[in-house]
Amino acid sequence: MKLGRAVRPLWGLDPDASYLNHGAFGATPLDVLEAQSQLRALMERQPLRFFVDHAPVATREAAAELARFVGARPQDLAFVCNASEAINAVLRSQDFRPGDKIVAVTHVYPAVWQTLRFLADRYGVEIELVEVPCPPDADWLARLDEAVTRARIAVLDHITSATGLVLPIAEMIGICKARGVQVLVDGAHAPGQVALDLPALGATWYTGNAHKWLCAPKGCALLWASEEGQQGLHPGVISHAYGQGLAEEFDYTGTRDITPWLSIPAVMAFRERLGGDALMDRNHRIALEARMILMDRLQTIGAGEAEHVGSLVSVRVPRSAGSSVEDGVRLSAAIWHEDRIEVPIFCHADHLWARVSIQAYVELDEVAAYAEVLAKRV
Ligand SMILES: Cc1ncc(COP(=O)(O)O)c(C=O)c1O
Numbered sequence: 001m002k003l004g005r006a007v008r009p010l011w012g013l014d015p016d017a018s019y020l021n022h023g024a025f026g027a028t029p030l031d032v033l034e035a036q037s038q039l040r041a042l043m044e045r046q047p048l049r050f051f052v053d054h055a056p057v058a059t060r061e062a063a064a065e066l067a068r069f070v071g072a073r074p075q076d077l078a079f080v081c082n083a084s085e086a087i088n089a090v091l092r093s094q095d096f097r098p099g100d101k102i103v104a105v106t107h108v109y110p111a112v113w114q115t116l117r118f119l120a121d122r123y124g125v126e127i128e129l130v131e132v133p134c135p136p137d138a139d140w141l142a143r144l145d146e147a148v149t150r151a152r153i154a155v156l157d158h159i160t161s162a163t164g165l166v167l168p169i170a171e172m173i174g175i176c177k178a179r180g181v182q183v184l185v186d187g188a189h190a191p192g193q194v195a196l197d198l199p200a201l202g203a204t205w206y207t208g209n210a211h212k213w214l215c216a217p218k219g220c221a222l223l224w225a226s227e228e229g230q231q232g233l234h235p236g237v238i239s240h241a242y243g244q245g246l247a248e249e250f251d252y253t254g255t256r257d258i259t260p261w262l263s264i265p266a267v268m269a270f271r272e273r274l275g276g277d278a279l280m281d282r283n284h285r286i287a288l289e290a291r292m293i294l295m296d297r298l299q300t301i302g303a304g305e306a307e308h309v310g311s312l313v314s315v316r317v318p319r320s321a322g323s324s325v326e327d328g329v330r331l332s333a334a335i336w337h338e339d340r341i342e343v344p345i346f347c348h349a350d351h352l353w354a355r356v357s358i359q360a361y362v363e364l365d366e367v368a369a370y371a372e373v374l375a376k377r378v
Contacts, residue, residue: 001275003282004363011361014068017340018366021083023189023312023356024344026212035266037219055258059251062252062264066210066222069268072220076230078223079261083188084111085236086207086223088252090184091115092181093233094153094263096116098124099153103144103181105132106349107160112186116155116334134163134316134349135304143171158187158195158208163303164312164333164355166194168309173203182229192271193220193310195278204229211260213311213359214337216267220260221249274360283311287358291315294356297371298378303353317345318354321378328352333376339373341366 001007010029011231013019019027026035043050064074082088091102102116106129110198130147132140148154154176158169167186172247181260190196193215198206206224225233230246241248287309291302294315301312321331328345328366331352336342345354354374356367 001273001280003274003360005361007338013361014340015251017336017342018362019342020356020366020370021342021344021360022359022360023355024177024211025218026209027359027361028211028214028215028217029270032215032217032263032266032270036263038261039253040257041261043257044326047161048092048152048267051255055262058249058262058373059258060247063247063251065264065268066080069196069334070191070208070224072199072224075245075247076199076224076226076236077244077260078225080207080221080223080235080250081256081260082221083186083207083209084115086205087112087184087223088115089188089223090205090207090225090229090233091119091153091155091235092236094139095232095355096123096125096152099126101126101128101154103128103130103147103151103154105144105155105157105160105175107132107163107165108155109157109161109186109188112155113248119195132160132165134165134351134353135301135305136165136167136308139236141168141171141175145175145179148179151176151179151185153182153204155184155186158185158206159189159312160309161189162314162344162348162355163195163353164189164310164314165304165308166310169203169244169306170201171199177202188221189310189312193283193312195277199226200222202226203312203353205233210264210267214267214271215359218264219257220263220267224292227292279360280311283358283360283362284309286289286362286364286367287311287313287356289357289364292357293364293368294354294371297368297375303348312357314346317354317374318378319351321352322354323347334375335370335377341370343370343372
C-alpha cells in the first residue's frame with residue numbers, strides 16, 4: 001500500500017496542515033474510532049450486561065492480542081489508561097524506606113520526574129540521574145553501572161521523550177540486573193515504533209502506550225510485569241479484585257470507559273492493513289532520511305546517532321533561536337500558526353531540540369518544508 005499523503009484521509013487530521021507530532025498524543029484512524037463507537041453503543045445498549053458479562057471476557061481477549069504482539073503471556077499483561085498510570089502503580093506499590101535510591105536518566109519524562117519527586121518527598125527516597133549526553137557518549141553505560149551499584153530500582157526510558165533516542169534497553173536492563181536492581185522500563189513510545197519481545201528484555205516491569213505509535217484510541221496502554229514484579233503490585237485504584245492478581249486487579253478499577261482497550265483488535269487490523277511490521281520499517285527509513293535533511297539544512301547535530309533513531313528525529317535548534325522552554329514553545333507555536341506545521345520544540349540540557357515524528361501519513365517533503373521554515377526563523 002502506498003503510504004504518506006495517500007493514506008492521510010484514513011485519519012481525521014487537518015488536511016491543510018502538516019502534523020509531524022504523532023509522538024505527543026498519537027492520532028487515531030477513523031476506522032478505529034468507528035470500531036470504538038460501536039463498542040460504546042454496545043455499552044450503552046445494556047450497561048449492566050456490558051460491564052458484567054462482556055467486558056471481562058473482551059478485556060482478556062484484547063489483552064491476549066496485545067500480549068501476542070509484545071511476545072508476552074496474557075496473564076502477565078494488564079491494560080492501563082496511560083504510561084503515567086502504570087508508572088505510578090508500580091512505584092507507589094513499593095514500600096520505600098528513607099535512603100532507598102532510584103536511578104533514572106537525564107532524559108526522564110517530566111511527569112515521571114514529578115512522580116519521583118513525590119517519592120522523595122513522601123519516603124525520603126534518593127534520586128540519581130545518569131547523564132546521557134546528546135549524542136550519547138561512549139561512557140554513559142559505565143556511569144549507569146556505577147549509579148545503580150547501590151540502587152533499589154532503576155526507571156529507564158526505552159525511547160526518550162524530548163530527544164527521541166532509542167536507548168539500548170536490553171543492555172541497560174542487563175547492567176541493572178547484574179547489580180540486583182529491579183527495572184521499570186518507561187516504553188511510552190515503544191509499541192509500534194520498535195519491535196518488542198518483553199519477556200526477553202528481562203525487565204521487572206515494562207509499560208508502553210498503545211495510543212501513541214499503535215494509533216489506539218486515547219487511554220490505551222500496557223503494563224507488563226515479570227512474576228517477581230507482580231508480587232505486591234496493585235493498581236493506583238484498589239477495587240473489588242484486590243489481591244486477586246495482576247489481570248483481575250487491573251482489569252476492573254471502578255466504572256470507566258474501557259472501549260480504548262477493547263479497540264485493540266481493530267487497532268491491530270488497521271496496522272496490518274498498513275503493512276504491519278513493514279510500516280515500522282518504512283517509518284524508520286523515512287526518519288533516517290528526515291534526520292539528514294534537518295541536519296543539513298540547519299547545519300546542526302541530531303540528538304543521537306543513526307543507531308538511536310526509531311520513528312522520532314530530534315535535532316538541535318541553532319542557538320540563535322534561544323535556549324529556554326518559553327523560546328521553544330513560542331517558536332513551535334509561531335510555526336504552527338503561520339506555516340501550519342506542527343512540530344514540538346523542547347528544551348533539554350540547555351539547548352532547544354525540534355522533534356519530528358514520522359508516522360504512516362507523513363511524507364518526506366513535509367520534513368523538508370519544515371527544515372526550510374525553521375532555518376529561516378533561526
Ligand atoms: C517517555 C514518556 N514517558 C511517559 C509518558 C507519559 O505518557 P502518558 O501521557 O500517556 O501517560 C510520555 C508521554 O509522552 C513519554 O514520552
